[in-house]
Amino acid sequence: MKGGLFLALNVFLLLHVVCGCPEMCLCRQSTKTVNCNNKGLAEIPTNVPSETRILYLQNNNIQAINNSAFVNTPWLTIIDLSNNSISSLPSNAFLGLHFLQTLNLTNNLIHDLENNIFNPLQNLTELDLSSNNIVNLPESLGNSTDRLTLLTVKHNQLQSIDRALLDSLSNLKTFLFKDNPWQCSCQAVGLKLWLESFLYRGGIIDEVVCLTPENWKGKDLLKIPYEFYVACHPQKTHILLSNTQLHNLEQQNNGKHGQNAQSRDRNVSDCEVKSKPRPVSIRHAIATVIITGVVCGIVSLMMLAAAIYGCAYAAIMAKYHRELKEVEHLAPATELGSPEEKEPLDGSLA
Structure with a gap:
């Protein structure tokens, strides 16, 4: 056993x-x-x-x-x-x-x-x-x-x-x-909005570098302004945006582009990102430059007026002081009188 x-x-x-x-x-x-x-x-x-x-x-x-x-x-x-x-x-x-x-x-x-x-x-x-x-x-x-x-x-x-x-x-x-080889035309809008929401929640990513279209080649998807995607099926874009829970971005874009987006042709077939639109940020920048220039111009005119007034005041005061000195210089001579007037009284009686 x-x-x-x-x-x-x-x-x-x-x-x-x-x-x-x-x-x-x-x-x-x-x-x-x-x-x-x-x-x-x-x-x-x-x-x-x-x-x-x-x-x-x-x-x-x-x-x-x-x-x-x-x-x-x-x-x-x-x-x-x-x-x-x-x-x-x-x-x-x-x-x-x-x-x-x-x-x-x-x-x-x-x-x-x-x-x-x-x-x-x-x-x-x-x-x-x-x-x-x-x-x-x-x-x-x-x-x-x-x-x-x-x-x-x-x-x-x-x-x-x-x-x-x-x-x-x-x-x-x-x-x-x-x-x-990321494609960054209209089909990338969902990814872009999700990435923005993901980063907002504290997520970590590296980068999504575009290969196409040509005008965005080598560009990070997150650095492409959202305004360039407004032409991509507006209704679908706004639905995707609401899903990201980025309420601030939604309010901003609805206020700036809502009316324009609704008036665009919704039958866009190629849905390519427009290469030369005029973003809202550029219009704001131009307005800011104009307002700043007007304010600076007004301030400059005020400074110029102050300088002219100061110079005029200084010239008047200088003239006044010169005239005052001349008066003060002539006053002693008037008090002393001429040589004939200074002869003694008894001499004239003799």
Whole structure:
């Protein structure tokens, strides 16, 4: 009996050694981490310990994620699949990962994402999709992605983002966009207004640099005046604006452009941003310059009048003092009289 127990124990230990950690990977039981970096793997290992919390798979040759690839590792909180050759994500790729918080898919070959692809990830907070070939993001990443606090889509081929997707990311704190060929015509107004609202709420972004149209190439979308988008379907624009909850901006633009926008032709087909409109800010600047010039002119005239008055007063006073001195100089001579008048009286009697 003892021999049978010993044999069973050995078989158990052998199975634990064989099945407990994927070949060529490094497993740390204390941190429940499996490190398979730089191992030349062509697929995701199937014998990862079920209790694993962190799985590193970067710098391999993985080309696809099989359906339910992680179904046997439900406790994963971090998966790093960066620097592989993954070109697509099947609908059930992340099935069972209810506790996953961080997913890194940087530097792969992903072109498209299915709608609600990350729906199983109920606790996902950080998603990095940088350096892929993503052309479009779906209307929704998943019904549970409202927990996302960090989303990175840098270095892709994105020209626009659906406003419905942006509105679903209610807890997002950081959104990184740069190095995409952004299209900044009328279709970008939703993104622009959402970004303004996001920044107002304390969000962090890098920059959305326009590639088209030509007159905005190289320009940050946030630095394009909102007035240039007034011609883009006025009713739709004002609906988007109300959704951003930027009441100050709404009041400002309604007051300045409401009547003009309603009178424009609403059948604009190309909806291109006008290149040479005259923004309200420029008209205000011109009015300010004119008013300032008038005020400065009046002040200058007053100063000139004061100077003339001062000079005239000084000249009159100087003349007055000269005449006064002449009078004072002649007064002694008049009092002394001529030599004949000064002869003594008795001399004339002699």
